[in-house]
Amino acid sequence: EELLARFEARIAADGRIEPQDWMPEAYRKTLIRQISQHAHSEIVGMLPEGNWISRAPSLKRKAILIAKVQDEGGHGQYLYSAAETLGISRAEMLDALHSGRAKYSSIFNYPTLNWADVGVIGWLVDGAAIMNQIPLCRCSYGPYARAMIRICKEESFHQRQGYEALLVMMKGTQAQRDMVQDAVNRWWWKCLAMFGPPDADSPHTAQGMRWGIKRISNDELRQKFIDATVPQAEVLGVTLPDPDLKWNPERGHYDYGQIDWDEFWQTVNGHGPMNKQRLATRVKAHNDGQWVRDAALAHARKQQQRALKEAA
Amino acid sequence: EELLARFEARIAADGRIEPQDWMPEAYRKTLIRQISQHAHSEIVGMLPEGNWISRAPSLKRKAILIAKVQDEGGHGQYLYSAAETLGISRAEMLDALHSGRAKYSSIFNYPTLNWADVGVIGWLVDGAAIMNQIPLCRCSYGPYARAMIRICKEESFHQRQGYEALLVMMKGTQAQRDMVQDAVNRWWWKCLAMFGPPDADSPHTAQGMRWGIKRISNDELRQKFIDATVPQAEVLGVTLPDPDLKWNPERGHYDYGQIDWDEFWQTVNGHGPMNKQRLATRVKAHNDGQWVRDAALAHARKQQQRALKEAA
Amino acid sequence: MSATTTTTDVTIDYLLHLADNAVVLGQRNAEWCGHGPVIEEDLAMANISLDLIGQARLLYQQTAARMGGDVTEDTLAYFRDDTQFRNYTLLELPHHGPLVGYARTDRDYATTIVRNFLYSALMVLVWEALQRSCDDELAAIAAKSLKETRYHLRHARDWLVRMGDGTDESHARAQAALDHLMPYTQEFWADSPVEAAAAAFGLGVDVKTLRPAWDAIVDDALAEATLKRSAATGYVTQGKNGLHSEHLGYLLAEMQCLARAHPGAQW
């Protein structure tokens, strides 16, 4: 009781909880779920963009894309480490992913169909992710907050790079402009859905807010994202595929159309265009890599035994 | 003794030996070796040309190439059947191929590096093969002779198609003409080596001649091929890569330069650029297909048992 | 479908859908050439592929004739981008289970056979109906293609039964391939403005009306193969409307690379 009171006081005072501190079991579980899901998203998220590395149309863009996908892997790595401070191993988390018990961001269950998808993922998907993640930099759990600070910095860089790549394409040929518009058409609504269901329907929000894990509601974040993105789209010269999108001077925000939540839930529940392919590819990589990990372990053990023998 | 005398008399009279006829064991063995090697060559020979099916530059050429590679598979099929009449199974022959005991034509141990290779293989490789094979249509062993009649007819068709494809390319762009010349440069000498070592060094020729399996010597066939090909090369407008190649009015034949027999033997002995790749690909196809063949067998057995049960 | 769409536009789009189906599956099946499980299957796949390439050529030729200008069968096959292709997504998938576009693994013959079965079961019905197309050229292509497709269906069905009613391994592989591919068949029945317009004026067939007959062919074969009919649920692919999987881009990159490296060249 006293521990809980102290914990709640620290949260209320916007203090940080650290791994060695006492925490309620539900808080720990919620964080493990959220951080590992975020880590899985980074790892699965390597695949849609990785799909274009081999075909990047210039060496400069190839290098930028490899570096970006590498950063995503790196984010996955720190996030797994942050989750490990809560008493779960990477192997357990991967097992949960591979067996379908753990989720990852549903946005990665859509295919990347043209080169502009790479830029649009940077601009819109990373943009939406940053909106979701910036509040997490002030999250109550220290290791997660610190990981998010680093991740948000890199993500902002990726977002600018994505936007810049699209600007170049929009100044190019008609075929290039068509690619950008096609990519925007396919990704726009999916990005809006990334903020999660409307606040009224969102089960985790209230508790998350109280614990200082979540700090801004889904609908607020979505509106913020739209308000920030519309002017960028205008500069770029693309049309956002929503006829209802327009400035509402009374609200001081853009109004927007209805999100297709059926499609969203279908994909979240495993029936998007790429759910099976993404997961099966990760499982295959893991299984194919078993002998490599085994070799490293066996060698390390042999080394240790040799060292012990020499010491004896 | 009497059997042998009768056999030799039939050969001397240019008669045919049929599967049910008595034959000397050495004759049977020689034929099995030669026919199965020929069959293996057709099967392995699907790979160099098969390499270009997916990239054929027009639908017409794609169709022609698929049909051609299919014909090669068909030739392999009849030749295995012809060899089976001598008391060996296809499985035994494939096993000899896959374990490296049986050979196939060394010409297929070179890579196909540009689209013109497909035309040049038709024109030169098939052309050389036909020179080698036409005498076999009169071979003393009936099933082999009959298989060869059909095969030679189809090969001549392929040769004309290959030559025609090259004519079209030579009338095209400089890049197309360069492709043809590059392919001719790479294949010419290898085709001359297809007729086998000079008569002086050829171990099998004498016995093969006596048995009516081989009817014309390596060097005679090679000369015949060169004499037929030089005028075709002139019409095509390509340069055969041999500075010593010139008409010798005294001999009534073209003189030609030195074949690099070291390179030939190196490839025959397993050290060509593609020996491992060709064989490993065939072995992989066979191993990967094991479950398919097993399924067919298992199903046939089940069907048979059901038929027996119904009959009982 | 805008009000200004002419029957010529619809005919072109409809022919392209049929032609793209044939060329993409022809390209895939030919990949087995030299790698089949037994020589006879190398020959069979080559044969099916040849028929499909032949169908594609006739259909593209008809399309080119109606488009006029410099359009040829080859500009249509080699110089359109993936978003312009109108083939069923099912046909562009590689010969293995569900993986992303740049994964690599062995080819699986069960996937090949199940796909050929599901597609040719549809196409015998489509070609049969298209023999009565108001377009005489298409009706003639349909009559020729029907004969070929009957053979393709028999070939695939025979192997499906052998695999399903063969060994435990072959049964498991056939079932896995069916589970993987069956959801893609939803696209057969999905709405398509081009198909609707083509059916409306007697050029094409309303594929939805063929569904009971297709179901019967599938159920009959699966029963004989002792396979369980997998659910055709979940995401409905949209290749026939131009929205493809990650695989088509790679297939076309390979198929078109040489032709595109030499624009305007004759072969």
Next chain:
Amino acid sequence: MSATTTTTDVTIDYLLHLADNAVVLGQRNAEWCGHGPVIEEDLAMANISLDLIGQARLLYQQTAARMGGDVTEDTLAYFRDDTQFRNYTLLELPHHGPLVGYARTDRDYATTIVRNFLYSALMVLVWEALQRSCDDELAAIAAKSLKETRYHLRHARDWLVRMGDGTDESHARAQAALDHLMPYTQEFWADSPVEAAAAAFGLGVDVKTLRPAWDAIVDDALAEATLKRSAATGYVTQGKNGLHSEHLGYLLAEMQCLARAHPGAQW
């Protein structure tokens, strides 16, 4: 090498050889991105690939500057055909054992590691020597590349030892990869008119002189890895002289498809 060959021609050809090596291996290593055996290896392969693409860019930029006209790093990487590439054949091979160009199978990490080991063991020596090139730009690129390549060598060597001295399976896989790839290293020492000319005027290094040092690096690592040094005999590949394997055409078809579909476009 004709009598009219200038040092500029030799410099261009020599830089292209170095650049093509880097771009082709960079392309191959990046194929693991998202498919590696453990996240840290996805990152390591991406890193190595980035270094190689970076080296290729610097080298192509230098080449383009000396060629003049409209030549850029990207026209060199994207608009040359396979016969114009001057990379070692070793570097264009797919990540698996010996198979023909259109075979398909799983990627094998042992092949990747052994290749990176054999190549980076050479390149630490090459870059070290090229720091003393008479060409200042090349010397500067060499100094930068040397640091990167030392890391690549350490990475590959560490894994080679882990695999060789790991489990029975990993030992067998590493040995098989070594047996497959070692013959391709003969190309390192094979005659090349461009290399000879570049060495002659102090631009390049006579690679043959590096052989004892390379042998020592290899033998030392193989001893620690408990692997048997495979024979480097048989056919000597000629990629650096423009005669490649069946694999480079496919690699370039994929790498170049988008750039070539939009000639002249800026990205």
